[in-house]
Amino acid sequence: MKKISKLIFSAVIALVAFGNQAKAEDFPADIKPLMQKYTCFACHKVDARLVGPAYKDVAKKKYSVDKIVGLMAKPQPSNWPGYPPMAPMTVPKDDAVKIAKWINSLK
Ligand code: HEC
Structure with a gap:
């Protein structure tokens, strides 16, 4: 029994950790679709590693x-x-420029 609850606990932690990682919501509305389309959001946040x-x-x-x-x-x-x-x-030039300009607008 103890083992099972431990397992469930780890699964919940893993889910929470994953939820914290892949958050496209952190991006502004015009950039969010690009972050999702090219999966950048899976590895990058706006203000945290x-x-x-x-x-x-x-x-x-x-x-x-x-x-x-x-x-x-x-x-x-x-x-x-x-x-x-x-x-x-692989990001088409138009979208890549949009993302790059947005990155440079961050302070
Ligand atoms: C699989 C994870 C992953 C994905 C997906 C990803 N990145 Fe990165 N990115 C990294 C890592 C790790 C670094 C730092 C190491 C490096 O530059 O190779 C980085 C570095 C960067 C840098 C800095 C480059 C430099 O030399 O200073 C930019 C800009 C960047 N990423 C933009 C993007 C954009 C835009 C996307 C989506 C099109 C994207 N990344 C997708 C992991 C990722």
Whole structure:
């Protein structure tokens, strides 16, 4: 009996942890659909580290929009020591520019 309740407890914790991770709601209405479409939200939050860095921390690097667009297609893991490498993402230019401009608008 004890073992089972322990199992259920772990399952609940795992669910809560997962819920905290994948929250597209944190993004503004115009960016949220893009985060969902390209699954960015699974690894990035606006202001906290997840699998990847917070977008606010990316904004601090003061990249140009073009540079961010380039990094989505061809990440440079050496820019983020201590993080796993990001997989190259295929995002059409229009959407990539929208995301990059939004990242740079963060403070
Ligand atoms: C599977 C997890 C994952 C997904 C999905 C993901 N990222 Fe990342 N991202 C990371 C990690 C980890 C890093 C830091 C290591 C790196 O840059 O390789 C990162 C870094 C970045 C950086 C900083 C690049 C740099 O060199 O400073 C940007 C910008 C970025 N991601 C944007 C995006 C966008 C936009 C999407 C969706 C199109 C996305 N990421 C999807 C994990 C992810």
